[in-house]
Amino acid sequence: MAAPAAATESQASGGTQPPACLLVLGMAGSGKTTFVQRLTGYLHSQGCPPYVINLDPAVHEVPFPANIDIRDTVKYKEVMKQYGLGPNGGIVTSLNLFATRFDQVMKFIEKAQNMSKYVLIDTPGQIEVFTWSASGTIITEALASSFPTIVIYVMDTSRSTNPVTFMSNMLYACSILYKTKLPFIVVMNKTDIIDHSFAVEWMQDFEAFQDALNQETTYVSNLTRSMSLVLDEFYSSLRVVGVSAVLGTGLEELFVQVSSATEEYEREYRPEYERLKKSLASAQSQQQKEQLERLQKDMGSVALDTGIAAGSSSPVLDPSDLILTRGTLDEEDEEADSDTDDIDHRVTEESREEPAFQNFMQESMAQYWKKNNK
Ligand SMILES: Nc1nc2c(ncn2[C@@H]2O[C@H](COP(=O)(O)OP(=O)(O)O)[C@@H](O)[C@H]2O)c(=O)[nH]1
Numbered sequence: 001m002a003a004p005a006a007a008t009e010s011q012a013s014g015g016t017q018p019p020a021c022l023l024v025l026g027m028a029g030s031g032k033t034t035f036v037q038r039l040t041g042y043l044h045s046q047g048c049p050p051y052v053i054n055l056d057p058a059v060h061e062v063p064f065p066a067n068i069d070i071r072d073t074v075k076y077k078e079v080m081k082q083y084g085l086g087p088n089g090g091i092v093t094s095l096n097l098f099a100t101r102f103d104q105v106m107k108f109i110e111k112a113q114n115m116s117k118y119v120l121i122d123t124p125g126q127i128e129v130f131t132w133s134a135s136g137t138i139i140t141e142a143l144a145s146s147f148p149t150i151v152i153y154v155m156d157t158s159r160s161t162n163p164v165t166f167m168s169n170m171l172y173a174c175s176i177l178y179k180t181k182l183p184f185i186v187v188m189n190k191t192d193i194i195d196h197s198f199a200v201e202w203m204q205d206f207e208a209f210q211d212a213l214n215q216e217t218t219y220v221s222n223l224t225r226s227m228s229l230v231l232d233e234f235y236s237s238l239r240v241v242g243v244s245a246v247l248g249t250g251l252e253e254l255f256v257q258v259s260s261a262t263e264e265y266e267r268e269y270r271p272e273y274e275r276l277k278k279s280l281a282s283a284q285s286q287q288q289k290e291q292l293e294r295l296q297k298d299m300g301s302v303a304l305d306t307g308i309a310a311g312s313s314s315p316v317l318d319p320s321d322l323i324l325t326r327g328t329l330d331e332e333d334e335e336a337d338s339d340t341d342d343i344d345h346r347v348t349e350e351s352r353e354e355p356a357f358q359n360f361m362q363e364s365m366a367q368y369w370k371k372n373n374k
């Protein structure tokens with residue numbers, strides 16, 4: 001019962017404790033969405049309802065009640081069509097558009113902090129869309145500079161029983177840890193299929209992992225052997241929890257780890273962020289501004305060419321305002337969209353991006369004016 005305990009502790013300590021943001025990352029199919037769904041249900045049952053954010057623009061159905069859903073803001077299929085992008089480009093661009101207005105999301109989280117002790121954030125299916133994109137960095141840094149933010153790396157235990165696969169997954173986890181530099185929990189999911197004890201043993205006992213590797217004869221295993229030495233330090237401080245998102249097992253243990261990760265944030269990250277805030281405030285905001293400007297320029301420079309005077313009293317400020325307010329555009333049927341998979345995106349995406357976006361902006365703007373001038 002760590003969740004309510006954590007909640008009670010913070011209430012007892014007087015002032016409002018900022019909510020802990022759990023950023024759920026993991027390979028496609030590892031069970032992130034199912035995990036967030038299960039966690040949401042669990043926290044509700046503990047009388048500690050979380051604030052839930054869906055950042056996957058391409059998910060068909062969100063199986064949990066999302067307080068903020070990127071799909072309400074950016075229609076990824078529309079973005080695909082208007083930019084002439086394939087599915088991956090559409091997802092990345094949608095997240096970029098959303099990230100330009102993440103300040104608004106931050107305000108919502110701040111408002112909700114008296115009601116929710118936890119903010120759960122589900123991310124796009126393909127992990128690299130978030131972990132290796134400018135928008136993922138902007139979102140992570142925005143969260144981590146204000147709230148205790150913990151990375152929850154979900155892995156599919158049943159697909160990691162091969163020592164080489166396991167190691168690749170762990171290297172990926174390690175790279176995310178070093179990139180985000182945030183408190184980190186590895187959730188070994190799908191323990192209803194296979195218990196995660198084999199993985200824990202591999203992490204704690206170097207010999208056991210070597211024995212497993214010895215069954216492998218490929219050249220890859222030699223590389224893995226030397227790399228596993230490197231990973232030893234990573235393993236030694238790693239929080240690992242076995243969970244079944246489907247059955248809901250392991251969640252109490254998870255919240256014990258979340259409490260300890262939150263403490264780690266307060267102890268090690270918060271002072272660092274405060275120090276950074278003070279000494280680098282201007283430099284940092286300048287850099288963020290530049291990043292945002294670059295993003296906005298990449299996607300929305302055309303908005304400046306539409307003939308609206310700079311000093312105009314128009315409420316339209318930038319492309320993402322339009323995205324946020326343009327309402328629902330026509331839904332397209334599945335068959336028509338799937339044709340775009342045949343396009344060679346490397347050739348077409350960049351060349352089409354600007355004119356397509358220009359059309360998109362003009363259409364959106366027209367709709368926006370119509371709506372607002374009624
Ligand atoms: N057996 C089992 N299957 C799971 C578990 N968690 C997720 N899944 C399944 O794994 C698949 C991918 O899950 P999803 O949550 O969509 O993964 P995501 O792409 O990471 O969001 C779905 O078919 C889920 O039903 C689990 O704990 N046990």
Ligand SMILES: [Mg+2]
Nearest residue numbers: 032033056125
């Ligand atoms: Mg998902």
